[in-house]
Amino acid sequence: MATRRSVGQLAASSASSFSPAYREARRAAFGQAIARLQQGTSAAATTLLKTLIDPGRPASVKVLAAEAIFNHAAKAIEIEDIEARVSELERAAEQVKSPRR
Numbered sequence: 001m002a003t004r005r006s007v008g009q010l011a012a013s014s015a016s017s018f019s020p021a022y023r024e025a026r027r028a029a030f031g032q033a034i035a036r037l038q039q040g041t042s043a044a045a046t047t048l049l050k051t052l053i054d055p056g057r058p059a060s061v062k063v064l065a066a067e068a069i070f071n072h073a074a075k076a077i078e079i080e081d082i083e084a085r086v087s088e089l090e091r092a093a094e095q096v097k098s099p100r101r
Contacts, residue, residue, distance in 0.1 A: 051057055051065040 048065045048069055052062055052069065054062075057065075
Protein backbone atom coordinates (compact mmCIF):
# COMPACT_ATOMS: atom_id res chain seq x y z
CA MET A 1 0.00 0.00 0.00
CA ALA A 2 2.81 2.43 0.81
CA THR A 3 4.22 2.02 -2.69
CA ARG A 4 0.88 2.86 -4.32
CA ARG A 5 0.58 6.07 -2.33
CA SER A 6 4.05 7.26 -3.23
CA VAL A 7 3.49 6.45 -6.91
CA GLY A 8 0.16 8.27 -6.77
CA GLN A 9 1.73 11.25 -5.06
CA LEU A 10 4.51 11.33 -7.65
CA ALA A 11 1.99 11.18 -10.46
CA ALA A 12 -0.05 13.98 -8.89
CA SER A 13 2.96 16.24 -8.49
CA SER A 14 4.09 15.55 -12.06
CA ALA A 15 0.59 16.19 -13.39
CA SER A 16 0.31 19.48 -11.53
CA SER A 17 3.45 20.86 -13.19
CA PHE A 18 2.77 19.22 -16.54
CA SER A 19 -0.86 20.31 -16.86
CA PRO A 20 -0.33 24.10 -17.21
CA ALA A 21 2.42 23.59 -19.77
CA TYR A 22 0.26 21.12 -21.69
CA ARG A 23 -2.72 23.50 -21.70
CA GLU A 24 -0.53 26.34 -22.93
CA ALA A 25 0.91 24.19 -25.73
CA ARG A 26 -2.59 23.07 -26.68
CA ARG A 27 -3.79 26.71 -26.78
CA ALA A 28 -0.84 27.68 -28.98
CA ALA A 29 -1.53 24.83 -31.41
CA PHE A 30 -5.22 25.72 -31.52
CA GLY A 31 -4.36 29.38 -32.11
CA GLN A 32 -2.18 28.42 -35.06
CA ALA A 33 -4.98 26.28 -36.51
CA ILE A 34 -7.47 29.14 -36.15
CA ALA A 35 -5.03 31.52 -37.85
CA ARG A 36 -4.77 29.12 -40.80
CA LEU A 37 -8.56 28.90 -41.03
CA GLN A 38 -8.88 32.67 -40.93
CA GLN A 39 -6.51 32.92 -43.88
CA GLY A 40 -8.95 30.81 -45.88
CA THR A 41 -12.06 32.84 -45.14
CA SER A 42 -11.81 34.92 -48.29
CA ALA A 43 -11.64 31.81 -50.47
CA ALA A 44 -14.50 30.26 -48.49
CA ALA A 45 -16.67 33.33 -49.01
CA THR A 46 -15.88 33.30 -52.72
CA THR A 47 -16.83 29.62 -52.90
CA LEU A 48 -20.17 30.27 -51.20
CA LEU A 49 -20.98 33.18 -53.48
CA LYS A 50 -19.97 31.28 -56.63
CA THR A 51 -22.07 28.32 -55.50
CA LEU A 52 -25.05 30.61 -54.95
CA ILE A 53 -24.99 32.05 -58.47
CA ASP A 54 -23.86 28.96 -60.39
CA PRO A 55 -26.72 28.01 -62.76
CA GLY A 56 -25.47 24.42 -62.86
CA ARG A 57 -25.86 23.86 -59.11
CA PRO A 58 -28.96 22.16 -57.74
CA ALA A 59 -31.40 24.42 -55.90
CA SER A 60 -30.79 22.52 -52.64
CA VAL A 61 -27.08 23.36 -52.78
CA LYS A 62 -27.86 27.01 -53.52
CA VAL A 63 -30.21 27.13 -50.54
CA LEU A 64 -27.48 25.75 -48.27
CA ALA A 65 -25.03 28.35 -49.58
CA ALA A 66 -27.61 31.12 -49.06
CA GLU A 67 -28.29 29.93 -45.50
CA ALA A 68 -24.58 29.87 -44.73
CA ILE A 69 -24.14 33.40 -46.09
CA PHE A 70 -27.11 34.74 -44.10
CA ASN A 71 -26.00 32.96 -40.91
CA HIS A 72 -22.46 34.30 -41.15
CA ALA A 73 -23.64 37.81 -41.97
CA ALA A 74 -26.06 37.77 -39.03
CA LYS A 75 -23.35 36.52 -36.68
CA ALA A 76 -20.99 39.28 -37.86
CA ILE A 77 -23.66 41.90 -37.14
CA GLU A 78 -24.25 40.42 -33.68
CA ILE A 79 -20.53 40.51 -32.93
CA GLU A 80 -20.25 44.12 -34.08
CA ASP A 81 -23.22 45.05 -31.86
CA ILE A 82 -21.68 43.28 -28.87
CA GLU A 83 -18.33 44.98 -29.45
CA ALA A 84 -20.05 48.40 -29.58
CA ARG A 85 -21.98 47.66 -26.38
CA VAL A 86 -18.84 46.46 -24.57
CA SER A 87 -16.99 49.61 -25.65
CA GLU A 88 -19.82 51.76 -24.31
CA LEU A 89 -19.80 49.86 -21.01
CA GLU A 90 -16.03 50.20 -20.72
CA ARG A 91 -16.28 53.97 -21.31
CA ALA A 92 -19.04 54.25 -18.71
CA ALA A 93 -17.04 52.20 -16.21
CA GLU A 94 -14.00 54.39 -16.81
CA GLN A 95 -16.06 57.52 -16.19
CA VAL A 96 -17.34 56.07 -12.91
CA LYS A 97 -13.76 55.32 -11.83
CA SER A 98 -12.50 58.80 -12.59
CA PRO A 99 -15.40 61.27 -12.66
CA ARG A 100 -14.72 64.67 -14.20
CA ARG A 101 -14.81 67.56 -11.78
